[in-house]
Amino acid sequence: MKKIPNNRAWFLVLPVFVTVAFSAIIPLMTVVNYSVQDIFGPYNRVFVGTEFFEMVLQDRDLHEALQRQLLFSFWVLLIEVPLGIAIALALPVRGWLASLCLVLIALPLLIPWNVVGTIWQIFARPDIGLAGVAVNRLGIHYNYTAEPFDAWLTVLVMDVWHWTPLVALLCYAGLRAIPDAFYQAARIDGASAWAVFRYIQLPKLRGVLMIAVLLRFMDSFMIYTEPFVLTGGGPGNSTTFLSQFLTTLAVGRFDLGPAAAFSIIYFLIILLFCWIFYTVIENLGRAPR
Amino acid sequence: MEWMAWTLPTAVFFVVIALILATMTLWELASPSVPRRGFLPMATTRGDRLFIGLLGSAFINLAWLGLTDWTQWGAVVLSVLYLAGVMRWG
Incomplete structure (x- = not known):
């Protein structure tokens, strides 16, 4: 059959393009404009070139926040992905118990982020919080408001509690999509549980796992609300992540120029990681050309 | 447009990007790219x-x-x- 070239369908994309332009592209262009100017008022601004970029790039606090952010995202992925797979594997396959488990697991995902922060702020308090008091009673000194390590651990555990269900649900959906024929073949071959996981389930989960990794990386890299409510970035700066650093700069100090320069750098880093993950997803399992 | 706080260098930058994208679109229409x-x-x-x-x-x-x-x-x-x-x- 001869294919008729017709590009008119592209006009259907126009509404999306207009919406994205209005909500993302024009604001982004404005941020670029702000990043090269010192803005004193709506009609009073001075062109400063790349000065703010230089300032932001050499800011020690920013370097530390970036390191913290990368470390946080690394730990989040390292814990949440294997844990999510393990939970998905352990869940019942069918029946009312499966439905009940899915609802229970999905509960943390339904809670607004600032409420998650508040829950954990009270839950982990060493004087009245259930977890905080219990840990201290076990003889382990724990106080997330004073000890940087404890604060870190609390933010990390909170994120694991909040977001591992997402990974688990994605993996559960991925596991259910594997046809029974694969398991039957494995039984005939006498494959062990590990072999079934390694050679059937894990390869089949590749697609959903990459989506899970992508989502968890992006969200953890842009985390703001939960640590802001839980620790406020403290003690000291120990849990100040990039987005909180940016908010302090833009809203707290009203340094719009440096904040805009920093936003662009932040955006470029996220864009780079997005592209890397996207390329990996696209090319996984594809024969080299 | 005043609220967007335009400057000449950033305007030139975005015009160049827009021109590159327009050229690439025309090029793609004229001869579709093969990976x-x-x-x-x-x-x-x-x-x-x-x-x-x-x-x-x-x-x-x-x-x-x-x-x-x-x-x-x-x-x-x-x-x-x-x-x-x-x-x-x-």
Whole structure:
């Protein structure tokens, strides 16, 4: 059959393009404009070139926040992905118990982020919080408001509690999509549980796992609300992540120029990681050309 | 447009980007790109290579700004060479 070239369908994309332009592209262009100017008022601004970029790039606090952010995202992925797979594997396959488990697991995902922060702020308090008091009673000194390590651990555990269900649900959906024929073949071959996981389930989960990794990386890299409510970035700066650093700069100090320069750098880093993950997803399992 | 706080350099920058995108669209309509493999580790179309070139150029400029005291035009020249290299051999 001869294919008729017709590009008119592209006009259907126009509404999306207009919406994205209005909500993302024009604001982004404005941020670029702000990043090269010192803005004193709506009609009073001075062109400063790349000065703010230089300032932001050499800011020690920013370097530390970036390191913290990368470390946080690394730990989040390292814990949440294997844990999510393990939970998905352990869940019942069918029946009312499966439905009940899915609802229970999905509960943390339904809670607004600032409420998650508040829950954990009270839950982990060493004087009245259930977890905080219990840990201290076990003889382990724990106080997330004073000890940087404890604060870190609390933010990390909170994120694991909040977001591992997402990974688990994605993996559960991925596991259910594997046809029974694969398991039957494995039984005939006498494959062990590990072999079934390694050679059937894990390869089949590749697609959903990459989506899970992508989502968890992006969200953890842009985390703001939960640590802001839980620790406020403290003690000291120990849990100040990039987005909180940016908010302090833009809203707290009203340094719009440096904040805009920093936003662009932040955006470029996220864009780079997005592209890397996207390329990996696209090319996984594809024969080299 | 006053609220967008335009300056001449940023306007020139965005006009150049818009012109590149328009040219690429026309080029694509005239002769659709076929994915091919160059020195990059995966098969890419022209649009992919442009994206990789532009993103890389942004990081070249940032690295130049953060690590050296030399004039930024050096980074601009390096970016153009990098972009051309990726487009041709990437």
